[in-house]
Amino acid sequence: MAFEGLTERLQNAMKTLRGKGKVSQSDLRATMREIRLALLEADVNFQVVRNFVKTVEERANGAKVLEGLNPSQQIVKIVDEELTKTMGEEAVPLNKSEKIPTIIMMSGLQGAGKTTTAGKLALKLKNEQNARPLLIADDIYRPAAIDQLETVGQQIDVPVFQLGTDVDPVEIAKRGLEKAKEDHNDYVIIDTAGRLQIDEKLMGELSNIKDAVHPDEILLVIDAMTGQNAVATAEGFNKTLDVTGVVLTKLDGDTRGGAALSIRAVTQKPIKFVGQGEKMSDLDVFYPDRMASRILGMGDMLSLIEKTQKEYDEKQAQELTDKIKENTFDFNDFVDQLNQIQKMGPLDEIMKMIPGMANNPQLKNAKMDPKDMDHLKAIVYSMTDQERTDPDVLNPSRRRRIARGSGCPVQEVNRMIKQFTQMKTMMNKVSKGNMSGMENMMNNTGMGGKMSKLAMKQFSRKMKKNKKRRMKKNKKRR
Template sequence: MAFEGLAERLQHTIDKMKSRGKVTEKDVKEMMREVRLALLEADVNFKVVKKFVNDVKERAVGQEVMKSLTPGQQVIKVVNDELTKLMGGEQSKIAHAQKPPTVVMMVGLQGAGKTTTTAKLANHLRKHHNRQPMMVACDIYRPAAIDQLETLGKELNMPVFSMGDKEKAVNIATKAIEQAKEDHRDYVLIDTAGRLHVDEALMNELVEIKEAVNPDEILLVVDAMTGQDAVNVAESFHESLGITGVVLTKLDGDTRGGAALSVKAVTGTPIKFAGMGEKIDQLEPFHPDRMASRILGMGDVLSLIEKAQTSVDETRARELEEKMRTADITFDDFLEQLAQVRNMGPLDELLAMIPGANKKLLKNVQVDESHIGRIEAIVRSMTSEEKQNPSILNASRKRRIAKGSGTSIQDVNRLLKQFEEMKKMMKQMTSMQKGKKKRKGGFQLPFM
């Protein structure tokens, strides 16, 4: 999970403050000492840390907090507010030109994930905004980057404009925009060249492209795992190009999070998207308030709901819920449920979005994805008749299922027992809810 170390330190500090009925100035100073250390360890820029700590301290020792009935909670609210403000305050959306196409330059150093992010952004624009993007291969120094973008374009069934590696990048970009207008494409995403380090030749080429195409958006792609270096890179690019937004990649990795907490404060440029995994659909709009809540262990219910809305078929969810109410659910239904939940992302990430889960659930529960895979293998080893009517499973059938799924008969028996217990539980819940108004459609995953 992103910010894992920072989140753990801050949540520990906050837990101590919560229990205080009365908060003194000395308590606030002690808390801010811990917060300062946590932020510095997370590789947050030291100037940013100093200002953040001072801003929190100033508000936390004010009259509104000290005279509050719940001063501990008020201090936490102040920390949450200032953390949100530090990361940009509110979501900054991608530009949309009044006269299409909207031109987006994707810039950054080599290895930051720029080409993949270009494809992820194209996919996001089509899937969530009903746009028709075109990607442009302008990294003429790395033929592999051109091949990679074309491969991703085929995977997404999306056009990629390329003129190979012999034409000048600025010419490719200008001709791509002409083509996009002819094809009625409303977004043009230009994948530019990168270098291992910022140099004059790179910047000159990017400035030339910028002057030629007049982009509506210049998005800098930076690797969150490079910590403070990411902020230095952002400063250099911003100084030369005037970047309009940042995309942080690898925010799902074992990162200290300093880049996300520093880049807005240092450059004044908002983080617009965050890469949360390697898959093509794992790019999320960056919400400072939601990220602050996640860091402080308050969960992120809104993102969880959005994931469910995009991953779950609402009509089928209602049908499944009705089956669960009547205890009429089968193993076929269970497989469908499992697939929908897994489409939402890794289970530990979903748990982390539940308020309080960071410290209460994730600390004691290790989500073993391979265990879920074993359950899935057992069910898939059943015949259609067995999935519909598990009561016919005798000893020989169980042996066949165990062998086919690479598990043991004990594993098969355990799953069957849990399945029956779940059906009994659903019956009991239905009888308890009789006479009450039915809830709106939703679903839950058994055995989790």
């Protein structure tokens, strides 16, 4: 997982501050030294690290944080705000043309994931904006590049325009744009060629395509695993093309996160999207504030909520809420929830979005095997209809029969039933506004502490801001 090492180092750096009623200058200097080393180890640009550490230290001293109440929390807050600022402060939307189609030109080195990202972006526009995108296969050099894009197009049901490998890429782009205008496509996504490294011929060709079609958006696709090289690549492409935004791919891989923290600061170009998975739906808008929270191990509740909303419609959500309030949540609902969670992605990634869980020792040592969920479902499927809807009837003899039917030890069946009962009780308390149940759960699972409380406060502030924005929009519509 991206940033895992950086998150652990930053949390360790600030561990000495936690619990202190007063923080001395020497405490602050020691913490900043550790933060500097953590960022450099994560392959963040040296100048970016230097400026970041200097700013945090100046703010901590200037605001007399060391003399105030809860200095450790205030320093964490400053680090969070400066990380957000370094990565761009706010999400930047795609540029959109006043006339259709909006033209998006994908650029980047070979192997960065341009073709797959072009498909992911087309699917995102199709699903979220009800758009009719057209993909243009403009890479005539890489073997099977056109076939790959056509396969992607079939997978997501989006048309692909191609003229083979014997036509000039500039001509392909122009004729593809004509086709889009004829068919009234509202987005055109041009998948251009890449190279193993930046060269004059590549840049000349991309520059000619840009001059021919005048794209509204030039997205640079960068492999996040390349670290410092990603910054050099961004500078090279930006110098020739004046890119409008960056897409970071493979952010779910074994990357140290240096690219995400360096690119915006060095190039002044926003990161617009991040790719965090192999599915065609795994392309997310880049939110600097949410990423900063995740880097600091404070979770990302807003993204978790959005992931959940993608898998649920309002009717499902209301039905589930009613069942929880009425305390009628049963094993059938439990299996439905497991299926929904599996659709959202790997369980360990989802857990890390919960405040305080990113580097929770119990979570780190736990094996998040997808088969574990299948075992839980097997236990439920071995129950009768009555047992699923009325867990109170599950006496010892029934549990032994369920264990035999599911191929699990009876102890595992008992454990699952106990956990289900505790979860049901906790959800019922939370649904009625009793947060003590949630607090107890956080403390029992190691989620308590200042980092978690800070994260929950931050989440609450963001939710209030979002509510105010929605109210303003509704007033304007009226």
